[in-house]
Amino acid sequence: MSTPTLDVAAIRKDFPILSQVQDGKRLVFLDSAASSQHPTQVLDAMNDIYLHSYANVHRGVYQLAERATSAYESARDSVARFIGAPDPNEVIFTKNATEAINLVAQSWGRQNLKPGDAIVLTLMEHHANIVPWQMIAAELDCEIRWVPVTDEGELDLTDLDQLLDGAKVFAFTSMSNVLGTINPVARLTQAARAAGAISVVDACQSVPHFSTDVAELGADFIAFSAHKMLGPSGIGVLWGKKDLLDAMPPFLGGGGMILNVTTEGFTADGVPGKFEAGTPPIVEAVGLGAAVDYLENIGMDLIRQHEVELTAYAMRTLTERVGDDLLIMGPSEPAARGGVLSLSLADVHAHDVSQVLDEHAVCIRPGHHCAKPLMRRFDVNATARASVYIYNDIDDIDALADALVAARDFFSL
Amino acid sequence: MAGLEDLYREIILDHYRTPRNKGELETPPAHRTEGFNPLCGDEIVVYIDTDDNGLVSDIKIGGQGCSISQSSASMMSMAVKGKTVDEARQITSAFKRLMSIHETNVGGDGSEAEADDFDEIDADIDLGDLEALQGVVKFPTRIKCATLAWNTLSQAFDEIAEDS
Structure with missing residues (x-):
């Protein structure tokens, strides 16, 4: 055979x-590493919502709204299944992977980082996994340490334990968007955990191209974008461990992320709603769900x-x-x-x-x-x-x- | 559709292969300004010496870039050397008009050439070899390559004016 x-x-x-x-x-x-193309199955799924089932989600009680909400939420289920997430509520829809990483840096970072804390990055990161950390580091007076890269284009892990010593965050890419290097994610997340740091994985280049299992990776957070995996632009994913997400404050405020609002203040919703302020990318989520189905089918x-x-x-x-x-x-x-x-x-x-x-x-x-x-x-x-x-x-x-x-x-x- | 020969005229390739006024000047007395094209990572460094009469007495170009940015910088250095700062600014404006008035600044503060500015500029400025870069406007993403050196030069003049 x-x-x-x-x-x-x-x-x-x-x-x-x-x-x-x-x-x-x-x-x-x-140029698919920048943004991939779309199969008719994705375009048809999106068009079908616009033609037959479009309404805002999580609001109306009429049938159109029920269908739109159901389509939006089943996209979340598809994404959770695709990456092996134990609970679909751990899948947060964002604007893109960049926003997903900013969410972690601003929400988790602001709550947990203190002056003098260290954030470890690698020299092969995309700016999306550098600048959000530089922003919060500048604000909270944190130190940024860099894992070097060898001439072959691989991470030089010789001094990893020293670099991680006392660090609070280890943020790294699963695969370099420049070199193609595939990093040993499970080993890196394990090292982070041993050092008491959370791990944030920029998985933009790996999720579209090989099978992903968040349990196997051992990461605390992973971020990726739909538009690099046959889906539309305008939607990305943050997956995070439920206990971490539950403990984090909201990132953006607005409609859809609250349980209650009074003149005195607000009470935030639980995950994922807490992190999805405003009308989300509804049709884009459906497109992402269809892209996931297409990839799984192959x-x-x-x-x-x-x-x-x-x-x-x-x-x-x-x-x-x-x-x-x-x-x-x-x-x-x-x-x-x-x-x-x-x-x-x-x-x-x-x-x-x-x-x-x-x-x-x-x-x-x-x-x-x-x-x-x-x-x-x-x-x-x-x-x-x-x-x-x-x-x-x-x-x-x-x-x-x-x-x-x-x-x-x-x-x- | 515009072809490669519209973009890569022989004079452009000549300046790319044999850049004029490439190098550095001692600072001070020379003034040094860096420019970046954030889209592609190209960097250019302009060194200028101005004398007591307001003349650009010397200019050198450093940095790396594509054939368009490098040839444009090379031709720019020849066009403004020995001219007064005011004349050099007029050449800059004329060149940027050649590159389309809608081009937005990529060179840093103080180097915007807004459409309104051009109305006051003498249209008779002879750009000479620089007109070979006219084909760039048919390739809109490359306009920023062509204007990088000029935006950096404008910024350098602004900085020199502020310092004096």
Whole structure:
């Protein structure tokens, strides 16, 4: 019996946007690490709510409102199942992963951090897992410590115990959005727990691409965004342990997050309502639920296998085709990384590379990828990042290779 | 649709490959200003010496960036060297008008070129080689690359004026 493989041709039929032609060329979308595309199943689910069942949630008693509330809450159930959360009420819908991390920093942080406390981050964090901590650290006079990164692009854990000594928070990414490095999350959360620190995991790059089980990860909080996992923009998820969430004060105030309001003050609702002030992203939640169903239907293990194979093919092909002029950052072993390839092409700036690639209808992302401390660590200003997902195949990689060769030739000194 | 040859004119590639006035000046007496493009991480450093007559007596450019930002900085250094600060500001305004008046400032405080400013500017300023950058406006995301050096220069002039 042969090993099952992902039927990319069938999957691509679910993504009409990918069948378009740009300047006579097949569109090659390799920027899913920034934001992924949407299958018709997600779009139909969202459209169906707008067409048949839209109303505000948790308010009206009429049938439309009941249906909207039920759809919104069943999306929460789907997300909880997808990440192995024991209780759907631990799933908080936010605007995006950035807001989810800000929620923890502002709510948990303000309640628990004191002057002189340490927050441990890693040098490979996205700005979304840096700046919220810098903001609260500046306000409460806390210290920020940094886990360094090796030349191979992995976390240097040599001094982790010292770094965590006396720390209150350890916030880190499950997978680097620049290097593709997959971090040993369970080991890191265990180290945090041993040191008496909470662990906050930026799981934006891992949840869309391989199976996630919050119990296995051992994290206190994880954050991710729907728009990187075939869902819409405008909604993200904070998952947190129930006892921690219960003890935390609200983040944003308004309607929907209260039990009672008087002229003297307010009483906050329980979770998740306490953290979902105002009308939530109702239809977006339904879209996220449909995205989760779509991914589960394919199978996360098969998705991971496909991306490892495609990453291995890309690393081999790009090195063969472009040669020594091309540097691929991060771990050299495809199985140790996600499908994110940060490329440096000799003396050609990432912006110029992407411009030539666009001529070939190849969409990649140039820049610092919101990870400037990491870029500084590797002494680069910008890289050209290609990232793969379920709808990419070897034709896309071959087109990327062709376009990179063209870029090199165009700018050859 | 605009092609690559609209963007990457030969004169641009020439300035990119062989940047003019690249380097540093001793500070003081020179003034040093850094500019950042927050979108892509490009950094530019402008060093300016102004003499007692208000002339830009020397200018050097540091930092890293793409072909558009680097060539624009290189051409800018040639365009303003030996000019008075007022003339250099007029060239800056003319260049920014070339880059579309709706471009928003990315270079830091004091470097906004608002649409209204342009009405008062002599339209006859000869931008010379800089006009090769005109193709950039067809690629809106690259406009900030082209204006990075100029916003930094404007900021430097503002800082020098404040200091004196």
